Amino acid sequence: MLPALAAESNHADAARAMDLVRALARPAPARTAYTEVRFVGMLDRALVLRGEMAWLGGSRLRRSVVTPYPEITTIDGDTATLQRGQHAPQKFSLERAPELKDLLGSFIALLSGDATALARNFTLHAYGNQTAWTLDLTPRDAAVARRIRDVSVDGSGKTLRCMRVDETDGDTTFTLLGPLGNARLPATPTPAGLATLCAGM
Numbered sequence: 001m002l003p004a005l006a007a008e009s010n011h012a013d014a015a016r017a018m019d020l021v022r023a024l025a026r027p028a029p030a031r032t033a034y035t036e037v038r039f040v041g042m043l044d045r046a047l048v049l050r051g052e053m054a055w056l057g058g059s060r061l062r063r064s065v066v067t068p069y070p071e072i073t074t075i076d077g078d079t080a081t082l083q084r085g086q087h088a089p090q091k092f093s094l095e096r097a098p099e100l101k102d103l104l105g106s107f108i109a110l111l112s113g114d115a116t117a118l119a120r121n122f123t124l125h126a127y128g129n130q131t132a133w134t135l136d137l138t139p140r141d142a143a144v145a146r147r148i149r150d151v152s153v154d155g156s157g158k159t160l161r162c163m164r165v166d167e168t169d170g171d172t173t174f175t176l177l178g179p180l181g182n183a184r185l186p187a188t189p190t191p192a193g194l195a196t197l198c199a200g201m
Contacts, residue, residue: 017124017135018115023158025113028057032111032160033181037174037189046189053177055111061104075104099147102139103165110153110160122151132156132200154198162198174198 036049051065065071074081075094078101083089094101102121109118118124121144122137137151147168154162160177167173174194176183186193 013125017126020126021115021118022113024110028055030055030111032177035176035181039172041170055108061108099144102144
């Protein structure tokens with residue numbers, strides 16, 4: 001009986017997670033300001049990037065960095081094009097970096113509300129309520145799981161707030177989205193402080 005109850009609970013949890021993602025759907029182009037804060041073991045302080053994320057429809061995503069340097073990454077299917085400043089664009093296949101492919105794909109799925117695409121690459125678990133919810137995403141692909149331990153997404157209602165990526169080497173990246181995309185941060189942000197901000201506390 002207990003295994004059956006557990007299976008039923010897991011199914012309900014997955015269904016709720018899928019519903020949360022579907023509720024995020026916006027027509028293309030869906031744009032959001034973002035602030036990315038990277039905590040890297042080899043750096044003395046966090047690296048902070050600000051810019052705009054845009055789902056352009058289908059499998060196309062544009063990630064623009066405005067500060068501290070100009071950079072545009074455009075995703076079209078399995079191909080990424082990177083342009084830094086006035087330098088010539090560089091193209092590369094995302095098949096060479098499966099963890100990057102799945103992470104960028106997760107942004108597309110979240111901005112477009114494509115729950116099926118997100119569940120294809122991650123197992124989904126939902127927590128909280130409609131006012132403040134969290135999705136935990138665990139990579140399905142073994143190659144991705146060797147680099148990415150866990151991804152968590154915070155939101156409120158139909159609005160994304162944050163994505164947190166914890167890597168297996170201890171590095172952590174927070175991406176603040178929507179209403180938090182232009183948030184003023186302390187001079188020295190910390191993981192604990194950002195986690196509190198993302199949770200809406």
